Amino acid sequence: MIPLNLNNSFNQVKEESDLDIGDLKLISTGSPTMTIKRPNLKLTLKHLGKSKTNTKSGFNKITSKYEVGKNIGTGTYSSVKLATEKDTGRKVAIKVSKRTNSREMAKKEYDTLKSLDQKTIIQPIEFIENDLKDESYLVLEYFAGMTLDKYIEEYGHLNEDETANIAQTLSNCLSYLHSKGIAHRDIKPQNILINDDKEIKLIDFNISKEGKSKCTDEEKLTKFSRIFYTQISSPLYAAPEIKGDKLYTESVDIWGLGIILFTCLFGKMSDSKEPICFKDNTNNIEDLIQSSTLENAWLQQMLLDCLNDDQDLRPSSEELLEYF
Structure with a gap:
């Protein structure tokens, strides 16, 4: 067994408890130090690396950059929100897609729009994913109509x-x-x-x-x-x-x-x-x-x-x- 010092970031783990994550087994001993079975060390670090901090950053990026307002459109697996870019005051439309296949389609839509430059076609601004909430955000120009x-x-x-x-x-x-x-x-x-x-x-x-x-x-x-x-x-x-x-x-x-x-x-x-x-x-x-x-x-x-x-x-x- 290899000791892994996680300092105070894992103090929320209960004492004398076993925490199963897939094939991993992390054993808390009441201190900030955990032990992890050697065969799963690489997988454990990879799993921990895909933390809420990374996935949450997509959502945080939206809320930190845009003031999200009312709903202006609704589809089967998506909705469109009116938002304002905080730094510029520019109005944008944010297409929120839920479910994996809808998110994949939204990414393809972004890639397609990014390759096009024609005034009648709605223009993309950026694409942000949020794995934590299983959502994606396609930010588009806002057209008042x-x-x-x-x-x-x-x-x-x-x-x-x-x-x-x-x-x-x-x-x-x-x-x-x-x-x-x-x-x-x-x-x-x-x-x-x-x-x-x-x-x-x-x-x-x-x-x-x-x-x-x-x-x-x-x-x-x-x-x-x-x-x-x-x-x-x-x-x-x-x-x-x-x-x-x-x-x-x-x-x-x-x-x-x-x-x-x-x-x-x-x-x-x-x-x-x-x-x-x-x-x-x-x-x-x-x-x-x-x-x-x-x-x-x-x-x-x-x-x-x-x-x-x-x-x-x-x-x-x-x-x-x-x-x-």
Whole structure:
């Protein structure tokens, strides 16, 4: 047995007690000195090194740097808090993710956002983990507004000029994203922030992904150059190819753009809880678009093209720019 002097830092251990930590057995003898079995010494030190001090520092870093305020958003495994940076007075949004898989997704989201630089995409500030509470904190720029779906509910649909501006803004954003080989994969009204000036931000990149190139010969790439396998998206707004368990491309984001523009012009897409891509729903949506009295013929055509059931017939993000 090897004596290990822990001084006064372990005085809280009860006298004459055995403390089991996994395969470790620390034996207190009533003094600040403990004995530890030799075979587990290395593991013991490693275990003790991963102490509350280290894990708690993540939480302490948040509270020491930011004044955390009210909740401004809630998801299944995460919430968003409004906070103020103490040194600068800058407002930020802190996305708090719980559970291991949600924390991993938040870290991937941070890494993705850090690699992007486009004004319509929400910008990351820092990422902090807190193992003690099994939480992570993704600190983002704060954009004063609300999600598009809530805005439409409160103020009604947008006019054609406002929708056209959003169409151009999002088209430029998607062109940038897709040029990086990245698809957002969850473009929907809940992931668009809009303010009183009708400026927007694209948020929630937790399931965004860089797709695999269809082939290595750049000359042979089609207009949709990336391919994805994971069937993941919000079911209500998912593109038909995702619901059909098919391989799909970044064209799912073009479908998402169609969803956004329809919402801007007509409000809520459907009272049905069935996915929008179900045939009856798409037929109804197409009829509504075609029978509408939009002054901008190009906007009407863009809507129909983006919501095409066939992913290969939708415009690419580069082709979107030709509508303006």
